Amino acid sequence: MPKPSRPSRKFPSRKFRVFSRSTYPEYLRIAAILRTETVGGALLLAATAAALIWANSPAADAYFGLRDLKLGYEPWHLQLSLGHWASDGLLALFFFIAGLELKREFVSGDLRRPSRAVVPVTAAVGGVAVPAIIYSVIVWNQGAEALRGWAIPTATDIAFALAVLAVINTHLPSALRTFLLTLAVVDDLIAIGIIAFFYSSGLQPGLLLAALVPLALFAWLVQKRVTHWYLLLPLAAATWGLVHASGIHATVAGVLLGFTVPVAASRRERHQPGSMASDGGSEETGMAERLEHRFRPLSAGFAVPVFAFFSAGVALGGASGLTSALADPVAVGIMAALVAGKAVGVFGATFLVTKTTRAQLDAGLRWVDVAGLSLLAGVGFTVSLLIAELGFGSGSAHDDHAKVAILTGSLTAAVLAAVVLKARNRHFRRLEAEEARDDDGDGVPDVFERSEQDG
Template identity: 70%
Template sequence: MPSPEHSPTPPGSSARRFLSLARGSYPEYRRIAEILRRETVGGALLLAATVVALAWANSPWSSGYFALRELRLGYAPWHLDLTLGAWAADGLLAIFFFVAGLELKREFVAGDLRRPATAIVPVVAACGGVAMPAILFALLNLGAGGAALRGWAVPTATDIAFALAVLAVISTHLPAALRTFLLTLAVVDDLLAIGIIAIFYTDGLDFAALGVAVVPLAAFAWLVQRRVRAWYLLVPLAVATWALVHASGIHPTVAGVLLGFAVPVRPQAGARSEEAPGLAERFEHRFRPLSAGVAVPVFAFFSAGVAVGGLDGLGSALADSVAVGIVVGLVLGKAIGVFGATWLVTKTRHADLDPDVAWIDVFGLALLGGVGFTVSLLVAELGFGAGSPHDEHATVAVLAGSLTAAVLAAVVLRARNRHYRRVDAAENVDQDGDGVPDAFTP
């Protein structure tokens, strides 16, 4: 098979073409496989936390759940007198976005996404997967007023942990190209979500606090650029940056991303072989289990608990145009946006679909992109206000839309399970005994 950088060009055309959804390098394949294993465990914990929250919030003991979520802790002068639910959304999710920042920087500096040949399709697909749900939501809420339209970004997110948990449940054997595509799609999706939160969901700025926040952020960046890993220096600076960004009016998860961007990706010049991994990779290995295993499940526990009120309450929630827009955006918008953008790219003069990948595979993955959760719930809280009617209806819609997208994706991908298993078996053949599967040998 020709490499992505040297894909064949049709006769009479001088345009350079790339393989979309092509297999990446073997080191990148192994790294992504390890990330997927960890995120799958995190996804299982996320599902468990969601079920517990929903069960408790709709039980005879629901008052205990809501009292726990509304328990206030913190320091008022710095705007840090927050409820436990707010601490989970503003504090713990900063860890999630710190890991996302590390992953984003690594992908675009040293990963396969540093090459336009491998970046073009997931980037365009992610943009389509953000634009189409937002458009459908806006169209369905044009007559509902400005308050409803604040939720336009709720159905635009893809939850990689939740999506991978779905894959684990259906036991699918996705080809390497699709696994890479799923992760890189989620990485670009996270980047777009970060920009949306920072630009559209910031109400008022305290420029003094924002200016002071630059000081600990710069100190953190100066230390990590010199490969300092002392937690007693870095953690206080990170916490100070987070607190000052929070006080400035910008959502503090943005501080997590900025801190992640500050960490160098490439190893220090002249490092010994045992020191080869860059600092970003070291931090990612250390903080990803904390993010996937603690931060995101705890956030889900405090955000997913909504009193549905039985079938009547569920019907009432889903009758809200906001809820309808979210469900349609997640189920149809994501599928149309991701699949349509991928199809359009391959119909240009710049990319071809890898011959090992069928369009039904891409469609199944596009459906899976509609499994939104973590960032969707966060945006709903930011847009509507925690505990407001629209926010509660949005929570129900995010759960319903994600479940529907997961079931539809499972139907498609389950049907491809036998094919994926055969592909995986072929890829793992190593006849020459060099330790690298023959599928990755030029």
């Protein structure tokens, strides 16, 4: 008798879609995040403009005097200038939010599913590798000092990018907005790794080990769902201070603290009155999401704009000084990497993934939309300014030229992205109207219900 045939173990031939819609609760969460970041982006631009105007005014000495004013306790290695307090202290809050967002994405967000994670993760890696290569090729003959800036053009500034979208009034579909946010989140993870491994000096292992004590206590308390600020804040401050003194950049402490916060809601949290779970919803609000909701406005509305105010101010020296700055190979490398490198890296990686796997673009989107988003990813600011200071030293010639290049390259990328995306705005409006349509009146737009039914 013939042997019974075994069922095939081949993967299904059905293609999976990239840039597809998430669930409706996730859509609402991301929309809330993007609204906060858009306001933060406007404040970021205002702070940058104020710094540039003041630094190039007759009162420029007052600006640089304020930036370099030192405060703090020297025996604890904490006598820092206001500029350093902004980059080492305030940006720790920015990276704390990044840590919370990263953990949530990997535990319960899109990054936990390979089919949804493969495109933004690959695009982020491409958007880091290609700009770094382009920059390094351009400055290769300029010496080791210039090469220290290889990581400057690798990060995407989500707040700046969203401010651009708000200015041009484009109605970007939710799938593209989600992709942009996820891309920026993975960018932040790569950036913090680069800062920790390539821009740390004078490592003190004893102090780094000592930092694990308050970090462990902080982790134990948050795992027990203890939220008292008078317990958590001193432990967070102690972790930050010890990491800072150890030679690792202090912003790393923010990410480590964020990683310790639990994502899933506890049984008690799930049954608290007013929670989505207790009301029959499918989503549960854990501590990570609550802390992110609480501190993101402080990060986007205060910490990042203040950092930008102290970091973006550079004396241009008139038109001739601006021309001289932009002629520096370091500046040329940064601008080329931000404008061309980011676009090629993000678009190229996305294209390769879709062409080498069973992936295809979601219905309603075209490759020109991906191209516009890839150009928008070249808007780098906050982390780029931070890495420039770490690589070249605050106030150095290369650092000043890098700041000019970051601003120029980001604005150029923003303008090019605006041209591409604005041309598709009529189509985006139709998609936006479709995402808001709720014919059955159940409070959930029909398109999200269809997406869930399709799996």
